[in-house]
Amino acid sequence: MVSSKKEPRRISALVAVLVAAAALALGLAACGGGGGGIEGGGETEAAEKVKLEGKPSGELTISNWPLYIDKKTVPDFEKASGVSVKYIEDINSNEEFFNKMQPLLGQGESGGRSIFVLADYMVTKMHKLGYLQEFDKAGLPEVEKNLVASLQHPAFDPNRDYTAPWQSGMTGVIVNKETAPNVKSVCDLFESQYKGKVDFLNEVRETVPLVMKCEGVDPNEATEADWMKAIEKIKGAADSGQIRRFTGNDYARDLTSGDAVAVIGWSGDAVQLQEDNPDLEWRMPTEGCMLWSEDMVIPIGAPNPTAAEAFMNYVYEPEVQANIAEYVNYVTPVEGVKEVLAKRDPELAKNQLIFPSASFTKNCSATPVFKSEEEEQKVIKAFDSVLNG
Amino acid sequence: MSSLRRRLSPYFLLGPGTIWLIVFFVVPLYFMAKLSLESGAVGSLEFDWNWSNYSEALSEYDTQFVRSFVYAGAATLLALVIAYPLAYAIAFKAGRWRNVMLFAVVAPFFTTYLIRTIAWETILSDESPVTEFLHAVGLAPSGHILATSWAVIAGLTYNFLPFMILPIYASLERIDVRLIEAGKDLYASAAQTFLRVTLPLSAPGVVAGTLLTFIPAAGDYVNAQFLGGAGNRMIGNVIQSLYLSQADYPSAAALSFVLMALIMIAVVIYIRFAGSEALMGEDTV
Numbered sequence: 001m002v003s004s005k006k007e008p009r010r011i012s013a014l015v016a017v018l019v020a021a022a023a024l025a026l027g028l029a030a031c032g033g034g035g036g037g038i039e040g041g042g043e044t045e046a047a048e049k050v051k052l053e054g055k056p057s058g059e060l061t062i063s064n065w066p067l068y069i070d071k072k073t074v075p076d077f078e079k080a081s082g083v084s085v086k087y088i089e090d091i092n093s094n095e096e097f098f099n100k101m102q103p104l105l106g107q108g109e110s111g112g113r114s115i116f117v118l119a120d121y122m123v124t125k126m127h128k129l130g131y132l133q134e135f136d137k138a139g140l141p142e143v144e145k146n147l148v149a150s151l152q153h154p155a156f157d158p159n160r161d162y163t164a165p166w167q168s169g170m171t172g173v174i175v176n177k178e179t180a181p182n183v184k185s186v187c188d189l190f191e192s193q194y195k196g197k198v199d200f201l202n203e204v205r206e207t208v209p210l211v212m213k214c215e216g217v218d219p220n221e222a223t224e225a226d227w228m229k230a231i232e233k234i235k236g237a238a239d240s241g242q243i244r245r246f247t248g249n250d251y252a253r254d255l256t257s258g259d260a261v262a263v264i265g266w267s268g269d270a271v272q273l274q275e276d277n278p279d280l281e282w283r284m285p286t287e288g289c290m291l292w293s294e295d296m297v298i299p300i301g302a303p304n305p306t307a308a309e310a311f312m313n314y315v316y317e318p319e320v321q322a323n324i325a326e327y328v329n330y331v332t333p334v335e336g337v338k339e340v341l342a343k344r345d346p347e348l349a350k351n352q353l354i355f356p357s358a359s360f361t362k363n364c365s366a367t368p369v370f371k372s373e374e375e376e377q378k379v380i381k382a383f384d385s386v387l388n389g
Numbered sequence: 390m391s392s393l394r395r396r397l398s399p400y401f402l403l404g405p406g407t408i409w410l411i412v413f414f415v416v417p418l419y420f421m422a423k424l425s426l427e428s429g430a431v432g433s434l435e436f437d438w439n440w441s442n443y444s445e446a447l448s449e450y451d452t453q454f455v456r457s458f459v460y461a462g463a464a465t466l467l468a469l470v471i472a473y474p475l476a477y478a479i480a481f482k483a484g485r486w487r488n489v490m491l492f493a494v495v496a497p498f499f500t501t502y503l504i505r506t507i508a509w510e511t512i513l514s515d516e517s518p519v520t521e522f523l524h525a526v527g528l529a530p531s532g533h534i535l536a537t538s539w540a541v542i543a544g545l546t547y548n549f550l551p552f553m554i555l556p557i558y559a560s561l562e563r564i565d566v567r568l569i570e571a572g573k574d575l576y577a578s579a580a581q582t583f584l585r586v587t588l589p590l591s592a593p594g595v596v597a598g599t600l601l602t603f604i605p606a607a608g609d610y611v612n613a614q615f616l617g618g619a620g621n622r623m624i625g626n627v628i629q630s631l632y633l634s635q636a637d638y639p640s641a642a643a644l645s646f647v648l649m650a651l652i653m654i655a656v657v658i659y660i661r662f663a664g665s666e667a668l669m670g671e672d673t674v
Contacts, residue, residue: 093633093634095633095634095635095636096633096634098636099431099632099633099634099636100633102431102636196531196532196533196536238619238620239619239620241531241619241620243618243619244533244536244618244619245536245617245618245619246619253510257510257511257514257515257516258514258515258516259514259515259516259533259535259536377430380634380635381635384630384634384635385449386619387619387622387630388450388453388622388626388627388630389452389453389619389620389621389622
């Protein structure tokens with residue numbers, strides 16, 4: 001404690017120090033104002049375009065999701081191209097990554113990164129904000145040649161001017177065959193016998209549309225009322241304890257420990273989970289699945305776009321892509337991989353989760369697009385309030 | 390010259406701490422205050438004294454506020470019940486094992502907080518012996534502990550327990566045993582001596598320990614994230630999701646201020662009630 005011998009002079013000196021400190025703080029605050037603010041960014045600017053400069057060299061930084069590439073591709077690319085790659089797995093959620101990067105992107109910087117891998121809807125949003133560069137297709141001959149037909153002309157980027165798919169996949173149900181043999185649809189997840197043993201994904205664009213499909217609503221024709229009704233149904237199941245918890249990839253833990261017997265989950269994960277527990281399998285819900293893809297993009301301000309395009313081009317070589325497909329087990333966007341894998345591992349080449357046939361995915365829906373920003377915000381807010389219980 | 394130096398030296402000593410506090414507390418606090426009064430979406434935030442961020446934050450997330458305080462309160466109480474006898478044993482009964490026991494209290498800190506919390510996922514997992522035992526004796530009627538309030542409270546209690554034990558131990562250890570002997574000499578029973586002598590003398594440790602446990606526990610979000618389920622989110626989780634997934638910075642900032650204010654009010658009331666002398670240990674002897 002402060003001693004009782006307080007001299008007035010000392011107090012005034014203390015006050016002076018505090019005033020000085022406050023002034024300094026305000027000064028710093030004023031300096032920081034520019035950097036800390038969040039700017040809308042280049043909405044009005046014309047889209048930047050990649051300028052290729054000779055042979056790829058130098059350094060390249062790539063941001064991707066965890067466990068989304070095999071161990072060979074990056075070192076092989078480094079050897080083949082002479083580019084040194086910093087590959088960071090720092091994307092865990094589209095929203096979180098976007099919100100982390102936006103202050104930089106708003107100022108035309110990419111945080112040193114030259115490639116991001118993000119979902120279709122997120123790259124669409126970033127493109128609208130002027131945060132992405134258009135490709136110079138002269139650097140992407142393999143992409144031009146090998147991109148599968150079904151992904152060549154998506155509505156958000158009809159000519160693939162600024163996106164190249166990394167992997168596609170399906171969202172459906174992952175079940176434990178032993179403990180939940182009868183779960184065949186999203187509707188089945190609401191059965192009371194699985195109370196407290198079911199996880200739902202915390203992704204609004206996947207979980208809510210799947211529940212809509214259970215209700216018989218086509219997510220791509222859904223009105224705001226349909227969204228809200230599905231969210232209400234999920235809320236009811238969360239409040240009653242039917243849904244154990246909302247997860248991302250961490251449903252894997254609940255499934256392997258037996259805490260969950262059925263979850264809404266991604267197709268590629270199931271193949272990897274089977275190695276831990278052969279009873280786990282991904283099932284195509286009777287209502288159909290959600291189809292999504294994630295794209296490589298080059299952000300504005302990206303250093304070394306030449307090397308970035310070289311890498312994108314490299315992973316579109318069927319031999320290289322086969323290594324990735326073998327490891328991640330998602331739906332590959334590259335033509336010719338099936339033939340490569342058929343020689344290496346015929347079983348894998350027949351796997352519907354990696355090479356789904358048209359009839360297998362006939363009831364599946366694409367990630368829905370919101371009709372307006374207001375609707376999007378309302379829906380996200382409603383879903384988040386369910387997540388936050 | 391030397392007198393000037395002597396007069397200035399306290400400020401030099403305060404310097405590093407003050408600068409630290411300004412750069413990493415005052416400045417961020419100023420930004421947060423400003424942010425909490427802005428309106429609009431990210432990209433077009435405008436400062437316009439938008440106080441409705443506060444009223445909306447409070448009315449929309451009152452459940453999570455109440456929940457956070459209930460969880461933190463329960464964890465603090467549990468930690469006190471566990472910590473006091475333990476600290477007492479270490480201070481008075483441990484003998485030469487005292488240092489070993491103190492080390493055992495601190496040892497978990499050698500592992501990161503996150504890993505320790507995730508370890509509890511395994512401990513409380515549905516098919517773990519702990520859960521099966523609790524189920525068998527009727528303490529887990531739904532068959533699971535993980536992903537319920539109880540798991541969150543257990544995690545909070547475990548994680549903040551050392552912050553309760555150490556201050557209580559420190560105040561017990563300082564007690565002059567002659568005072569306890571005097572109590573016995575004056576024909577007080579063991580219980581009376583404890584209640585009239587030991588307990589009041591250890592009050593500063595109890596007050597400090599409860600504050601060190603309650604304050605971080607109320608703002609915690611890691612335990613609810615890993616050990617909680619649907620419907621167990623605390624206010625920290627809401628703030629995190631507002632910042633990172635909804636990008637609603639103003640509401641998140643407003644919530645943070647409300648949380649800070651509520652904790653401060655709770656602490657002030659508590660100290661009034663417990664007596665600030667108890668906290669500061671002014672009249673321990």
